[in-house]
Amino acid sequence: MKSDGGGGLYDDPVVYDILASPGTAAELDVLDGIVATWAVLEDGPRLWLEPACGTGRCLREWAARGRRAVGFDVSAAMVRHARRRLRRRGQSATAEVLVADMAACGHLLPPGEVDVAYLPDNSFRHLPDDRAALAHLDGMARLLRPGGVHVLGLSLTSPQGEPPDEDVWTASRGGIRVTQVVNYLPPGPDGIGPRLERVISHLVVSRAGVEEHRDHVYDLRTYTPRQWDALLGRSGLQRLACLDRLGTPRAGRDLPYQLEVLARRD
Template sequence: MEPGSIGLYNDASVYDILHAPGTREEAEGLLRMHDRFVTAKASAKLWLEPACGTGRYLIRLAKKGKRGVGFDIDPGMVEYATARAKRLKLSPRPRFGVASMESFVGDGLVRPGSVRLAYNLINTIRHLESDDAMLGHFEQMRTALAPGGVYLVGISLTVYGLEPPSEDVWEGRRGRTTVRQVVNFVPPVANAGRARRTERVFSHLTIRKPSGEEDRDSTYTLRTYDEGQWTKLLKRAGWSVLGVIDEEGDDVKLTAPGYGIFVLSPE
């Protein structure tokens, strides 16, 4: 994020309002994915979300009786998620802690072999800035998963030199506050080595309240993978692909550039 910018991740309440729409349906999709792919014993009860933000999925899943743990590198997100779960008096109540995607097992939050399902959706994993960071993350996840557990990773794959810039618009509302985000994605024009494997993301937020309107701009980068790079990385990490699915848990044939959820199992 650029110095001095105030982006989406700097304000947990704004983040939560923007991402709330569709949470129920997405959580239902996770339940279907679990029922289809997970074969872990019942003793492995944990559902794990790396980089969980405000914990919206885990809070929804707790209402379905699922025992969840989430972590985020941002203390403000963790504080917000913890307070909301407590306020809702959920049982089981999801637990949240501050941790990075490269180091989260054995810190009192996630025990080795305790996770039946982990999920990391909507390109969040691409915040890891190098293949080494990604390999470290997958090794941590291998340790966390119980036998028969799976890891769901939602990722967009690129085609260098052929993927055009694109724009997404998101909007959420809570009470008398409306949050609108316009996001512009600028992919690398070609794969010219490691230094060029970044997609530039420009975010413009408009926050409307009865007291007035506020605009916030920020920018960040995401690491890019084409199909070959992603396949090679998973092979190096020692993970098998059980399937590629959409948000509802149905099989898809992913054609890059495009987004899919990879159902992964450690070899």
């Protein structure tokens, strides 16, 4: 089985979806605003693509909005789950899900077929090296229609180094309550490697009065602003805009997370 890079975190799509889904509609409203501003598609977007789609939370929302969508993920468990959820909602004719790798996505669909692609939440940083990252960006350049956009969300690393950080997320659905505490250990002399951020996830899953604890450890590749710019400069995509999580232009600010609006070079 191919690795999904999540150290087992993505092996239980039900639990992952409980954590990931809240706020999806508002997040895709922001994406719609970005597309309205930056894509140049006379007849509007026809096909929406989510690389590394996980449980398909965006696909379900796009389908609910009447859009034709395709998602893919390297994890067969995620793809099975996403298909099942779409089928249950009667959305299978509008949205389809495939097993595929971000680094080999250029021939997944006919060239120029995709109008909007959305790769949020640092999933891009699962790609292990420049070769895989470039293969993804070039693959997307092949798939995008001229005038279409690939909106890629990532956190960059300060070249000066960063302190360890922590996030805590809690969500509930159908009698299951999930809390996730995530610790991020930055690269550097005490870290795991020169370009790897170590992510340590502790999940508490409570159902029917029983509490289960699960630990997952995985690494995400890091990019300083200079490394990201250099990689992008070698790819078939160019930056149209750099925005914050709400779609507001960066305008010189240091952002903890940014949405890169990318388009074909030609």
